[in-house]
Amino acid sequence: MKISFFKFQGTGNDFVMIDNRQNNFPKENTSLIEKLCDRRFGIGADGLILLENDETDSNLAKPTDFSMIYYNSDGNQSSMCGNGGRCIVAFAKMLSIIDNETTFLATDGLHHASMLENGIVSLQMKNVAEIKIENDYVFLNTGSPHHVMLVNDLENYDVKKNGASIRYSELYGKEGSNVNFVKQLSENHFALRTYERGVEDETLSCGTGATAVAIAMHAIGKTNAHHIYLDVEGGKLEVSFVKDGNNYTNVFLKGPATFVFEGEIAW
Template identity: 30%
Template sequence: MSIAFSKYQGLGNDFILIDNRHSDIPVIEPAAAIIWCDRHFGIGGDGVIFVLPGQNGADYTMRIFNSDGSEPEMCGNGIRCMAKFIAALEGKVDTAVTYKIYTLAGIITPKVLLDGQVEVDMGEPRLLSAEIPTTLNASQEKVIGRSIEVDGKTWTVTCVSMGNPHCMTFVEDASSIPLETIGPKFEHHPAFPQRTNTEFVQVIRPDYVKMRVWERGAGITLACGTGACATVVAGVLTGKCDRLCTVELPGGGLQIEWSQADNRVYMTGPAELVFKGEAAAE
C-alpha cells in the first residue's frame, strides 16, 4: 500500500504532511516515520505531520512524529505548514483563512494571510517550573537566569513552555556553539524530566536576535517556531528583548510578538510546498 504525502518547509524546518482526515489514528507508526524522515533512504524531513479530524471544538487535530519517532506536543513551524496544507486540501489557496487546530499543547489558531505568510496565535507562555517541566526551581516558581551545569560548564538559562519545553541561554556568539555535542547533553539533562529543546541566543538589538536550536527529538534544525516564541519571552523576562522582535534562525527570520494586551504570543512566518508524492507504508 502506498500513501500520498506533501512535503512542506518553514524556514528550512521540513515536514511530511499526510491527509489523515478519515481516521483519528495516524496511518503510519512512529517506526515508519523514522524511515520516511531519513534523508538518505527515505523522503527526508524533521517530522511527519498528520491532519486528523478535529476535537474539542477544533477544525482539525495535529499529530506529529519527530524524526526519531518521538511525539512532541506541537510544532510552531509545523503548524504553519499544516495550515497551508489544509488550505490546499480545501481548495482555498490564495485565500485568507483561519483554522483552529487541536494539539497536545491545546488549541492553536493559525491564519493563512493573503501574502502567503502564516500568522499563528501560539497562546500564553507557561513560566512555572512545573509547567515546563524542570527541576531547576521550585514547582510554582519561574526559572529566570538560573544556573545549570552542562558538560563541565556553568550556563545561565531561562526556561519557558510554549506547550513544549524550552531552555534558553544568551551567548556572545551563537554561531560558535558546538550544537552537535552540547545539544544532546542539554536535551537529556536530569533537570528536564520530559527532555528539552535548547536555544542559544545572541542579542544583536532588542528588536533583533540570532538563535540556533537543538530540538528535542529532531536534533539540529534550521528553524524552530516554538523556540523562537520562547526566546522572545525569555528575552523580555531578562530585559534583553523587546516584545516585538525578529528572531533570525539559520533558515530565515520569524516575527514574534509577546502581546502585553492579552499575554499571548504571535508568530508570523512562511510555509511553502516543496513537492508531492507517494511512499510505501511499512
C-alpha cells in the same frame, strides 16, 4: 503499502504532511514514521504531521477545522511544533479545508491562525505564565519545553554537542528539553540556533523555540519590545505578545510556510 504525502517547510524546518481524515495511516507504527522521515532511505524531514478531523469539538461555539498530530523524526508523537503548526495551516488551505482563517486543535490546545500575503502564516501560540529564570539560562514552555541561554560566538558554537549535553542532563531528566542558543543583534532583534529533542540534532528553525527566545529575552530585560525579530538558520521569524502582569498573552508566531513537493511512496 502506498502513502500519498506532501512536503512543506517553514524557514527550513521541514515536514512530511499526510491527509489522514479517513484514518488510513497506521499511527501506531513508529518505525514507519521514523523511516519516512529518514533523509537517506525515506522522504526526509524533521517530523511528520497528520491532518485529521477533530472529533472532540462538538461543544465548542465555533467548531475547529481540523486537528494536528505531530511526530518527531524518531517516530514518537511529540509536543507542539510552531513551524509545523504554520505549515499545517498552509496545507489545510491547499486542501480547500479553510480559506484564510482557521481554528484547529493541537496537543497543547486550540490554535487560531491566519493566512497572510506571500505565504506568510500568523499562528497564535499558547499563553505563557511560568518562566524559570536562572543565572545562565531561562526555562519556559511555549507548547514544547525550551532551555534558552545567551552565548558568545553563536556562529561557531557547537550546537549539537552542547545542546545534547543539556538535553540529556539531570536538569531535565528522561523527558529532556529543546535547547536554544541566542545572540542579541539589536534591541528587538535576536539570532538563535536550536537543538531539538526527538530530532537529536540542530534544526534550521524551531517555531516554539523562537517564541521561547522572544519571551525569555523580554523576561530577563534584554528587550522592552513586544514585537521581536528572530534570525534562525533557515530564515526569519517574528514573535509578538502582550505582557499582562506575570503572563504573556496574545502570543503570535509569524513566518513563511512553503509547499515543496508532493508524491507517493511505496513501503
